[in-house]
Amino acid sequence: xxxxxxxxxxxxxxxxxxxxxxxxxxxxxxxxxxxxxxxxxxxxxxxxxxxxxxxxxxxxxxxxxxxxxxxxxxxxxxxxxxxxxxxxxxxxxxxxxxxxxxxxxxxxxxxxxxxxxxxxxxxxxxxxx
Numbered sequence: 001x002x003x004x005x006x007x008x009x010x011x012x013x014x015x016x017x018x019x020x021x022x023x024x025x026x027x028x029x030x031x032x033x034x035x036x037x038x039x040x041x042x043x044x045x046x047x048x049x050x051x052x053x054x055x056x057x058x059x060x061x062x063x064x065x066x067x068x069x070x071x072x073x074x075x076x077x078x079x080x081x082x083x084x085x086x087x088x089x090x091x092x093x094x095x096x097x098x099x100x101x102x103x104x105x106x107x108x109x110x111x112x113x114x115x116x117x118x119x120x121x122x123x124x125x126x127x128x129x
Contacts, residue, residue, distance in 0.1 A: 039045050
């Protein structure tokens with residue numbers, strides 16, 4: 001019987017501790033709820049909440065603007081315009097390259113002719129070197 005009496009007090013102590021822990025937890029929960037309510041009623045929380053709402057609205061408006069701005073069509077038009085201008089500039093560059101090549105060839109011919117004449121002992125042409 002002694003064994004039975006020893007076991008029973010342990011259970012009551014455990015239950016007492018559990019009850020105390022539950023009460024303490026409930027009080028802490030109530031305290032947290034009260035403080036959360038106080039924070040929600042504060043001006044700072046209201047200001048932050050309003051700022052977040054405005055920021056969310058701003059982002060949504062910008063997303064709608066982008067969707068409605070026909071970005072894809074504008075990019076395609078820009079690409080087409082850029083391609084046309086690039087072709088035009090490439091053609092101009094080719095023409096300039098041909099002119100430079102012709103001038104270089106003429107200059108090389110003049111130099112070659114002057115070298116031949118110098119090799120034969122003749123006077124070089126005027127305007128050439």
